[in-house]
Amino acid sequence: MARMTTASEYALKRSKRKQFFKNYGIVLLFLGPFIFFFLLFCVYPLFYGIVMSLMRYNIADPSKNEWRGFSYFQTLLSNSNSIYNTEFWYSMKNTALFAVILVPLAILVPLAIAVLVNSKPRGYKVFRALIYFPSILPVSASGVIFISLFGTNFGYINQWLGQTIGWLDQTTTAWFVIILLCLWGGWGGNFIILSAGLKNVDKSLYEAASVDGCTGIRRMFAVTLPAIKPQLIVCLFTTIIGYFGLYGQVYVLTNGGPANPDTGVGTTATIMWYLQSLMNSGQYDIYGMVSAMGLTLGVFIGCITGIQLFLTRERKSGTKLARAFAAYKAEKAEKASEPVPAVREEANGNE
Amino acid sequence: MKKGKIITKIIAVGLAAAFTAGIAAGCGSGSNNVQDDLKFDEFGDPVFENVDLKVWSIVGDPDDVYLEKVNKMFNDYYRENGLQAKITPIVNGDFYQQVANTITTDPRNAPDVIIIHSERLSGLAANNVIVPMSEYFEAAKTEFDPDAYLDNVMGECYYQNKLYGVPLDVHAGVWFVRSDILEKNGLEKPTTLTEFVEVCNALVEKYEAGTLWHREMNKTNEAACVWTQSKTFGDNYYPVVMSKDGGIEQGWIPQTAVFQNGGKLTDEKGYPAWNTKGLEDVMTMFRNWQTGQGDFKGTPYKGAFVSGKDDVNTVWSKLASGEAVFSCEGPWWIEQRLNEYEDILGDLPDDGNKTYAPLDIMNMSKLYALDENAEYAGEIYGVGHCFSICRTVTSKTKRVAAALYAKFMTENAVDYMQGGHLPACKAILESQQYKEKPFYDRYLKEFGDPENFVMLGNTPHYSAVYEGLKNVYSDIFNSNFKDRTVAQIIKSRYDYAVNFIKASEGL
Incomplete structure (x- = not known):
């Protein structure tokens, strides 16, 4: 027979519940929705992906799923006879090279523009709006603009030059166009962050630097850059992570091409493009391998971010100085x- | 308890739930259980009560309109029996992915019937997306006779000796020909590769001599539609448009070249078998057509036939400008294009008051056969559509209804052929109704004998086999690979296709 609850026990429980909601209700109210959606859209897919990466996962028929353990990771990391291994690392190499070239440009160009605009020339507000404008265009729209510019037969550039250069048919020129699109379409974000940083630099530091006889360039390196270091770090992180996920620009402009006859992927294939192309290849049981690739990419980006964090950490000098x-x-x-x-x-x- | 501890607890519980859900999701099931709910009336016919078939179709613009006509006939015929079908065209390129995703993750919204390319059937059957159909014809007490359909297309509807589809049609890419330019210059539409080369040589020669008559098809500027002999197109004139990235050229020309020179696309294991000498010779010829170097059976080329820089954007524009006389496209555009050219140019006379039929078509028969007398020289690579039933149909009544639908649609598809397809059903091919249709005489007759169409062959490795060969064609036109011989290109694409299949088998 169930034990009867006494009135005092009930009152104690009730007051505990009330107290709990009094103490934590607000926290739950504000944090709850975030936690729910974070779990649903970030954590759950992550675990789902981890599970998939350990299986031969068939999207057409789940009854055919079979456990594969870590064999896909093993293939990616050590089996160079597998096309999945060679194509994965080929695409990773393409992406890394692209990032190495683009990331400095994607920070230095907006920085230079931000410094110029921060000097408040006439009509600087218009410039600011114009500079940010490409960033509000969707990649598909800006991609179409670039195709109109660089198309072989009807492109404006070729018409101006009176040539039929296959801008998007040659590896080097295709990368040039992709980089140009990324730079043009992406500088707005970094420009805004760096402009905000520049606005907040303490003016007295510039005055002090002037008193000490600093020239413009010296002031830039001794005052401006150290003062906006936090913004530069943010730009560096977001740009590197963002461009490791490069997909849309490649898809619109070259769709991974020009072709490379020795591999199934083209010479402008980035890692995200490759993963996407595998998923659209009509091979229904490729998803486990794709998940393993995605996770390996995630670890790789994590490592790069870790190195960045280490290199850009706040150096502390203690009382030495x-x-x-x-x-x-x-x-x-x-x-x-x-x-x-x-x-x-x-x-x-x-x- | 501290706030931090509570939050940690909440997050830990959430993570555990997400992890469990992740594992559970990874171990789904693809059940094929069919509920035996089929009932018969007093005459022994199956009874359908408000059965609505959801049909997803790969057939898109512009021929989906004609398919809908046949579907309407079905709905009218079966309305009183409580059986209806609704076709949704899914033409964004992800059709097969969407089908697989939907039947697994959202079976309630999955299609009951799919209209697919028959060459994809083996892959779908191997992955349990579609189900064998024979038993549902038996259950419906309706005879399904495979001999009533063309052997070539019917052959692709089997997987492991079981019937998985009912064939609707067969079709192929065709050449659009500026017949007015040919006629005005005293030339005839070619019917063999030798004639094709002769005509192209003549066109190039005439252009270089400044004697080539040509005219533009221009909707907005009638003055441009006047015959001229000027060298309007610069120093280089190319009578043929062969787009390096066009799906029609890639998707039909190399495949047809393999067949017309005695090869086949797949072997008995379903692996690629297109790495033949015939393919190499034809691809070498295409390379020569870009440079104008070399000869064809001892006759030197008078110049380049193709620019090597054409893409999907120039397929129509160069034909319309009169720069090109031959351009390859899908058969589904025939009616619109014929109408367009005839409306604008059909009644425009030349100085001698003579009018010309501005546009014609020709099929690919013998156009890539190096030995035009060989028995296989007339073969054309064909692609078919067929009807299949998805595994998510769990009601036997619905599966029977779907089987009846497939049979009805394929046996009554005369109107659908207006979109540029040849019927797979022999009864339609032989029927007066079909032959009396205006579009039959106007263009279907030009497609050739559907018995001569050869299909890909049953292979679950569609992508590797088909895409690999398409890439060979693209590489031939790719200036990045000028240093590679044709044999090297074919070998590297073939090796890649085989490696791809082996890698996917080893997953």
């Missing part, structure tokens, strides 16, 4: 035979 400064002052005071005030370490921060 303060002590050196105190010693310098003491030495100077000694030389001048004047009494020197003691420098307390804690006054210089205890970092």
